[in-house]
Amino acid sequence: MGRDRFAKQSLGYLYPRIKQSRILMIGAGGIGCELLKNLVLTGFGEIHIVDLDTIDLSNLNRQFLFRQEHIKKSKALVAKESAAKFNPHIKLEAHHANIKDPQFNIQWFQSFALVFNALDNLDARRHVNKMCLAADVPLIESGTTGFNGQVQPIIKGKTECYDCSTKDVPKSFPVCTIRSTPSQPIHCIVWAKSYLFTEMFGTSDEETPEFDHSEDNENAKEIENLRQESQALNNIRQSMGSDEFARKVFDKVFKDDINRLRSMEDMWKTRKQPNALDFDGISKGASGTKPSIAQQDQKAWTVAENFTVFSDSLRRLSTRLQTSQSQTGIDTVAPVLVFDKDDEDTLDFVAASANLRSIIFGIESKSKFDIKQMAGNIIPAIATTNAMTASLCVMQAFKVMRGDIDKARMVFLERSAARVINSDTLKPPNPNCNVCGVMSSTLIVDPDRATLNDLVEDVLKSQLGYGDEFSVNNEIGTLYDPDLDDNLSKKFIDLGVKADSFLTVIDDDEENPRVNLSLAILEKTLPEDTKAVHLPKKLDIARKPKDAPAPITNGGTNGDTNGHVAASFVGTKRKRSLEDPENGQQQDNKRGKIQMPSKAVGVQDDDLVIADDSNDGAIVIDD
Numbered sequence: 084m085g086r087d088r089f090a091k092q093s094l095g096y097l098y099p100r101i102k103q104s105r106i107l108m109i110g111a112g113g114i115g116c117e118l119l120k121n122l123v124l125t126g127f128g129e130i131h132i133v134d135l136d137t138i139d140l141s142n143l144n145r146q147f148l149f150r151q152e153h154i155k156k157s158k159a160l161v162a163k164e165s166a167a168k169f170n171p172h173i174k175l176e177a178h179h180a181n182i183k184d185p186q187f188n189i190q191w192f193q194s195f196a197l198v199f200n201a202l203d204n205l206d207a208r209r210h211v212n213k214m215c216l217a218a219d220v221p222l223i224e225s226g227t228t229g230f231n232g233q234v235q236p237i238i239k240g241k242t243e244c245y246d247c248s249t250k251d252v253p254k255s256f257p258v259c260t261i262r263s264t265p266s267q268p269i270h271c272i273v274w275a276k277s278y279l280f281t282e283m284f285g286t287s288d289e290e291t292p293e294f295d296h297s298e299d300n301e302n303a304k305e306i307e308n309l310r311q312e313s314q315a316l317n318n319i320r321q322s323m324g325s326d327e328f329a330r331k332v333f334d335k336v337f338k339d340d341i342n343r344l345r346s347m348e349d350m351w352k353t354r355k356q357p358n359a360l361d362f363d364g365i366s367k368g369a370s371g372t373k374p375s376i377a378q379q380d381q382k383a384w385t386v387a388e389n390f391t392v393f394s395d396s397l398r399r400l401s402t403r404l405q406t407s408q409s410q411t412g413i414d415t416v417a418p419v420l421v422f423d424k425d426d427e428d429t430l431d432f433v434a435a436s437a438n439l440r441s442i443i444f445g446i447e448s449k450s451k452f453d454i455k456q457m458a459g460n461i462i463p464a465i466a467t468t469n470a471m472t473a474s475l476c477v478m479q480a481f482k483v484m485r486g487d488i489d490k491a492r493m494v495f496l497e498r499s500a501a502r503v504i505n506s507d508t509l510k511p512p513n514p515n516c517n518v519c520g521v522m523s524s525t526l527i528v529d530p531d532r533a534t535l536n537d538l539v540e541d542v543l544k545s546q547l548g549y550g551d552e553f554s555v556n557n558e559i560g561t562l563y564d565p566d567l568d569d570n571l572s573k574k575f576i577d578l579g580v581k582a583d584s585f586l587t588v589i590d591d592d593e594e595n596p597r598v599n600l601s602l603a604i605l606e607k608t609l610p611e612d613t614k615a616v617h618l619p620k621k622l623d624i625a626r627k628p629k630d631a632p633a634p635i636t637n638g639g640t641n642g643d644t645n646g647h648v649a650a651s652f653v654g655t656k657r658k659r660s661l662e663d664p665e666n667g668q669q670q671d672n673k674r675g676k677i678q679m680p681s682k683a684v685g686v687q688d689d690d691l692v693i694a695d696d697s698n699d700g701a702i703v704i705d706d
């Protein structure tokens with residue numbers, strides 16, 4: 084019996100098309116492993132897999148294409164090898180890379196019939212959404228969080244895109260709660276992970292996404308105090324490796340800082356006063372406790388046990404940092420350590436430090452296991468949810484491939500609803516969406532000659548008839564508007580506008596503005612006697628609908644919502660959210676104005692100025 088007999092029977096005329104289709108799957112993690120198995124067994128002819136990560140022990144419980152012997156190997160490559168065994172007739176291609184790498188440009192996306200997202204972060208999702216819109220390739224977006232799952236087919240011009248609705252924000256906490264008045268274990272965990280660990284082993288001037296700066300006026304004093312304390316900790320960091328190091332750190336954060344806080348009497352009128360810890364007393368009591376207590380991760384440790392794990396992990400981390408520092412040349416950037424919930428040394432340090440702080444403030448201590456979940460922002464990933472979601476992705480893909488867009492659905496997996504699987508019709512594109520509610524075109528640019536002025540004068544004003552009120556923006560901010568004409572004479576390359584990047588033209592005409600114009604840069608050497616910037620074909624740009632819903636600002640979507648393709652999971656989130664360094668970089672084209680460093684163009688000596696970066700949202704947890 085042929086292996087494709089049942090597929091042929093159930094898919095009918097679609098089957099030959101599936102067999103000839105070249106498709107792309109991004110992410111080979113929880114959903115990706117299940118999805119790849121489905122795609123291979125369905126018989127898609129050529130499948131490309133992109134994943135930037137390597138296999139971790141913690142993936143093995145649910146990412147069934149991976150085994151113990153694959154740990155530390157490329158997810159994309161191992162997934163390809165494992166899945167190839169299910170169906171030898173399929174051509175599989177693995178890319179161990181970030182989907183944002185320039186090699187994955189619009190032309191490359193255009194070579195696929197369908198794209199599947201099996202990602203875990205907002206930034207990559209938004210990027211793929213944009214690329215699929217630019218390439219006009221249907222995208223099946225998916226995500227899971229615990230028992231919840233969601234699948235969203237996205238088709239340019241016909242359905243909402245990933246960015247048509249606003250997304251959840253990551254949790255952050257007022258600085259004063261973290262620094263002075265913690266009242267929950269999470270406050271102490273954030274302090275240990277984002278403040279103490281970073282000050283000791285990381286780069287201390289990092290912007291901490293878990294700190295809410297939205298009330299910075301009120302918090303200004305707290306922030307100044309925190310800065311002074313950081314400076315003092317930095318001085319202590321210089322004695323890393325000495326016998327006195329553990330005592331110095333301990334006395335600073337668990338005694339001196341606490342005593343200073345205690346002396347601020349007003350603060351404790353309505354709250355329980357914290358109690359400083361005594362190094363010598365605890366150290367004596369901990370003399371019989373072995374560092375192996377750190378392996379007991381299911382129980383809440385005693386003060387002595389926390390002290391032992393704190394001292395031992397401080398020593399382990401110090402040795403690691405000093406070893407890598409000694410192996411680094413003088414000219415290179417000093418190495419730092421980064422918190423990773425799967426890195427035992429960093430987790431031990433954060434768990435013990437957080438618990439010692441909890442003890443000081445009379446807050447319940449947590450087990451290392453619990454702290455791992457909280458510090459890693461984890462809602463446990465559930466294999467069954469991933470498997471069900473992956474199967475729903477394929478079901479929706481069939482509808483898209485048949486051209487039955489009106490039958491395609493946004494599908495939800497939920498625990499709370501009467502039915503586990505629920506669906507909703509796909510909404511039309513939001514006309515005010517900054518990503519898809521736009522006119523798209525390529526812009527052909529001669530990189531040796533093209534200036535911003537060529538775009539503004541020749542193309543936008545002369546050819547397309549824009550008035551005076553409009554701006555030209557890229558991912559970082561505004562390059563041109565009526566009040567910012569300094570960049571006009573600069574070349575695209577000096578402004579960082581490269582091949583395959585995007586420019587957005589926003590019409591600010593008060594009467595009848597055009598929809599946003601998204602220009603994908605295509606570099607080409609053009610004959611000297613032709614214009615250095617031009618459009619490949621004439622554009623007829625629609626005007627913004629007058630009665631459209633309020634514009635989506637995307638303010639506050641600076642964090643990962645993980646599986647959340649729509650607002651239905653608001654309030655929940657999984658890991659990677661706070662660690663993702665690029666969260667939300669592309670969220671708002673108009674967030675800041677940019678003047679390029681003059682060195683690049685040899686005019687004046689301006690520095691890079693990014694102003695008005697005020698759109699980052701935050702959920703504030705009350706004390």
Ligand SMILES: Nc1ncnc2c1ncn2[C@@H]1O[C@H](COP(=O)(O)OP(=O)(O)OP(=O)(O)O)[C@@H](O)[C@H]1O
Nearest residue numbers: 110111112113133134135136180181182202203207
């Ligand atoms: N920009 C990107 N380019 C390519 N792959 C990406 C990108 N961002 C995330 N991924 C991949 O998407 C996958 C998402 O899978 P999943 O949500 O199961 O995460 P995981 O890292 O495998 O597991 P967990 O985070 O639960 O330990 C990961 O394998 C991750 O490496």
Ligand SMILES: [Zn+2]
Nearest residue numbers: 244247516519
């Ligand atoms: Zn959209």
